[in-house]
Amino acid sequence: GAGVSQSPRYKVAKRGQDVALRCDPISGHVSLFWYQQALGQGPEFLTYFQNEAQLDKSGLPSDRFFAERPEGSVSTLKIQRTQQEDSAVYLCASSLGGGSTGELFFGEGSRLTVL
Amino acid sequence: AQSVTQPDIHITVSEGASLELRCNYSYGATPYLFWYVQSPGQGLQLLLKYFSGDTLVQGIKGFEAEFKRSQSSFNLRKPSVHWSDAAEYFCAVGAIIFGKGTRLHILP
Numbered sequence: 001g002a003g004v005s006q007s008p009r010y011k012v013a014k015r016g017q018d019v020a021l022r023c024d025p026i027s028g029h030v031s032l033f034w035y036q037q038a039l040g041q042g043p044e045f046l047t048y049f050q051n052e053a054q055l056d057k058s059g060l061p062s063d064r065f066f067a068e069r070p071e072g073s074v075s076t077l078k079i080q081r082t083q084q085e086d087s088a089v090y091l092c093a094s095s096l097g098g099g100s101t102g103e104l105f106f107g108e109g110s111r112l113t114v115l
Numbered sequence: 116a117q118s119v120t121q122p123d124i125h126i127t128v129s130e131g132a133s134l135e136l137r138c139n140y141s142y143g144a145t146p147y148l149f150w151y152v153q154s155p156g157q158g159l160q161l162l163l164k165y166f167s168g169d170t171l172v173q174g175i176k177g178f179e180a181e182f183k184r185s186q187s188s189f190n191l192r193k194p195s196v197h198w199s200d201a202a203e204y205f206c207a208v209g210a211i212i213f214g215k216g217t218r219l220h221i222l223p
Contacts, residue, residue: 102210
């Protein structure tokens with residue numbers, strides 16, 4: 001597609017529910033990043049994929065968070081047993097080359113509200 | 116520890132006035148530096164980037180930034196702001212470390 005697409009744009013979950021957030025990167029982009037952005041804060045790095053390989057998951061806040069990119073294109077961020085502190089906007093970004101030094105193209109984000 | 120600091124949480128300037136947003140970084144090697152802009156409900160858009168070479172870089176929308184290694188700074192500037200520049204601005208080192216952002220307000 002023309003840009004990075006994220007779905008759903010808005011998600012309301014009850015505490016304890018599992019959620020899945022999808023990211024469609026720009027076609028051909030090698031790198032894919034996930035971030036968590038709390039209200040009034042900057043993006044906090046969660047995880048990084050180069051093609052289908054998850055090269056860095058140091059930012060995932062707990063083992064309830066899991067991300068995958070099985071075919072090196074679409075990625076899914078899954079949050080199990082959601083907690084109120086998981087409420088945030090989850091941003092996905094892709095980059096043409098490998099590594100973490102290239103220009104990022106961001107999606108509009110998925111806003112998660114946990115009640 | 117690697118970090119990015121944006122000292123100003125909010126800045127208000129009058130339309131037509133000049134603008135400077137501050138960014139300081141802590142990084143062990145030569146940094147790859149970026150400025151992004153985020154409008155409400157939108158993702159981040161790249162304004163400009165510095166990798167090497169000329170320390171004054173030009174970006175989109177009339178923005179520029181100057182890399183000063185001695186001050187560990189990468190401040191964003193614009194000679195004359197427009198009402199449409201009201202947004203949140205983020206400085207970043209690479210793709211991993213972002214500042215907390217500066218929200219820019221424009222007075223008519």
